[in-house]
Amino acid sequence: MNSVIQEVTERIIERSRQSRQNYLDKIENARLQGPHRGVLSCGNLAHGFAACSTQDKADLTSLTKANIAIVSSYNDMLSAHQPYEAYPQILKDAIRDIGSVAQFAGGVPAMCDGVTQGNPGMDLSLMSRDVIALSTAVGLSHNMFDGALMLGICDKIVPGLLIGSLSFGHLPTVFVPAGPMPSGIPNKEKARVRQMFAQGKVGRKELLESESKSYHSAGTCTFYGTANSNQLVVEVMGLHLPGSSFVNPGTDLRDELTKAAARQVTRLTDLGDNYTPIGHIVDAKAIVNGLVALLATGGSTNHTMHLVAVARAAGYEINWDDFSDISNAVPLLTRIYPNGSADINHFTAAGGMALLFKELLGAGLLHNDVKTICGDGLEQYTKEPTLKDGELTWQDGPAESYDKEVLATVAKPFKPDGGLSVLHGNLGRAVMKTSALREAHCKMKAPAVVFEDQFELADAFKAGDLDKDCIVVVRFQGPAAIGMPELHSLTPPLGVLQDKGFKVALVTDGRMSGASGKVPAAIHVTPEAYHGGLLAKVETGDLIELNTETGEMSLLVSSEELAKRKAMVAHTDKHQVGMGREMFASMRNALTGAEQGACSLFAGSGNQHDS
Structure with missing residues (x-):
């Protein structure tokens, strides 16, 4: 194990020893109350499954079948989340096929910084993360569930879902991505037209034409901003199925990965012998792994706040010195726009997540003694999903990069540090x-x-x-x-x-x-x-x-x-x-400083506004 990564991990564990223990005690107490439907009164339970089918009612009454919560950020204004429209039924059917039940527990808001950029709505953007966390908690608060599926991709949405999920850390939870849109015009061309517009050399018509060729279909924007950084970090933390982050929407492989995520969460519940709650997966080593991957790929600076807040939700205190020391210890392995001309689809074609895992693990830059939704260790994440005769399987990922201008090696990185x-x-x-x-x-x-x-x-x-x-x-x-x-x-x-x-x-x-x-x-x-x-x-x-x-x-x-x-x-x-900004006055007043996560949810538990 790289000595700097090990040292950073150990100091996070030490400084967070009491707060992490408090968190583990909290989620263990929540676990011991279960199975949760068993503590509900008959009236409570009847309300909880009143709209279910006769079979689902019977399964939920028996208390031996898992009931999985679905929490979704679907809306059809946001391209990344539009594919989620059909997911609840796909997930329910997949879970029903293996004898369990899923219920749609709630929706969370999902706003797009690309739409609100430079407009009044942008002033709500960061605070929407905490609203999403609160909305997730409301959705999970009915004591009906043995596990959860989280549907979210973009900027504040995934951190909010993570924080909310960790507040119910006794529940096994799987994050379900929807994938990036196919590549449009090159990102360098998009940037060139934006600069020409800023100089008055092209008009709004030409600018809109360029933007529309870049953001052109359902799926995540293809540049390496916060949305795709979210997906990469969540996979490295072991909360996605291996290789599922960047499979395009509307493909057979995407659909089969969605069904597989549904089946997987049922294997992790406390009703079986493989209980793996999210609060146990997201430990100090998983958080450091997320930081390593973020910095080794030149990911979004927004995570210098989001991951601080996520760690706090799991009982850990991390700060910018941790980011800095890890950045100095890891090499830069990708060139994805704005850190290059390629997009996220080019990264996948060059070797993608499987090769990234292989490089980082081989150099001792990732902790391998971690839990994931697929079991112990990260070796399975060096494989990539594929369909063989219509069946989902995983095969060994590439041994080397197919495009060394996009995905490099630890031996010959683009830069010696994470940038x-x-x-x-x-x-x-x-x-x-x-x-x-x-x-x-x-x-x-x-x-x-x-x-x-x-x-x-x-x-x-x-x-x-x-x-x-x-x-x-x-x-x-x-x-x-x-x-x-x-x-x-x-x-x-x-x-x-x-x-x-x-x-x-x-x-x-x-x-x-x-x-x-x-x-x-x-x-x-x-x-x-x-x-x-x-x-x-x-x-x-x-x-x-x-x-x-x-x-x-x-x-x-x-x-x-x-x-x-x-x-x-x-x-x-x-x-x-x-x-709507006037309604957020109390939240603005409660927000901590940027290095403390710019978060309103823990303001009463020891955080100060600024360092």
Whole structure:
């Protein structure tokens, strides 16, 4: 086992010893109350199966047949989740065929950052994760279930489903993916048209035509953002069937994997002799495995918050130092847009998850002494699913990459590190995704240009006020201020400035999305400006230094000068009212700092707002 990975794992276990034990005690107590239908009164149980068929009623009354909850994020506005429309019946039929029962326990909301980007709804995006977790808990709260199937893919949805599932950690739980859409136009072409639109060289008609050729059918978007990072991490944590993450929707293989997931969860319940609840699968080693895979593939920076919150739901405390140390220990093995020109389908064709597992296991970068939904260890995840005469089977994955420009080896990686830097200094702490930068590191000292709104930046860009070397500061974008929206709409104008030869970077207490690319972006700055962070005192013209080699993020203004300055006051009212945002005031007030997961669900149990 790699010594750094082992050391990080051991310190997570040690710092979380009591909280993890408390969690295990909680889920064991929940288990001992079962079988749960047995503690329901006749009236309760009658309500619980009133709409079932006669056979299902008989099976549920007997208390010897498993009843599996289905929790789905289906809606037909969101391309990634549209395929889930037919899943409940497929899952129910597969489970009924083996003598058990499934009930649709509840739906959770699923919003799309791609639709809300740059619009008021984006201010609800991060908070929707906690709403999803709460909705999952409501769906599972009826004491009717022996296991669960979770249907979700995209940005906040999978972390929310994970947090909610872990609150019912005594239940065996399998996550069921739906797969990415087939490849559209190349991602580099999409980015080129976006930059041309930002410069006024093409109009809205040309931009929409380009976007529609990229996002063109049911399935997950094909770039390697948060949605596909979710799928990769969940599989590496052992909660997907091997090789099931990136099989396209509407294929025979996808359908058979869906049925197999349904059958598998019934094998893990407490009614048999292979009880494997999700709370036992998601332990410190599984969490570290997820971090390793995320960083070895240049995955989404959003997980520097999501995985912190997920770990907390399982009784573990992780922080950005853990991310940083793991990033320094693992090599970068993939080039998937925005960290390259390939998409997730190209990654699968090059060898995909099976080869990724094989490389990481072979180098001692993954813990193999873990539980998964398929049993002990990760060797089965080095195999890939296939159909032989219509029957689902798994065969050995490829021995080497079919495209070394997309999927490399540990011996010859694209970079020696995972491409995530943690920055610190008088401005606080932040993260920067360096895997997609043009240079290996960001070393920059430049005057600040300060904005308190992403739309102010757009106006300045159009006016030509940013045609210079500068570090753009966009503040009062943090969790407590306005819910921490993604600021991905800043990428095209800043990319244009970079292409003109100017040295530009971004510093913000907001998010920059899983599609963070070639522009250096120190994001998730904590403490956020709204909660007293030094960002609130930065003035246009101040020198800021960013250096990912030294980990420095400093405002080069004397302490005497800073003491004289008054912190700017946030004018966030326009971001807190309208489009339902006023209803989320209590959640915004409860959100922890970015390094603590930007989470409202554990605010009363020891988390502080900022580090």
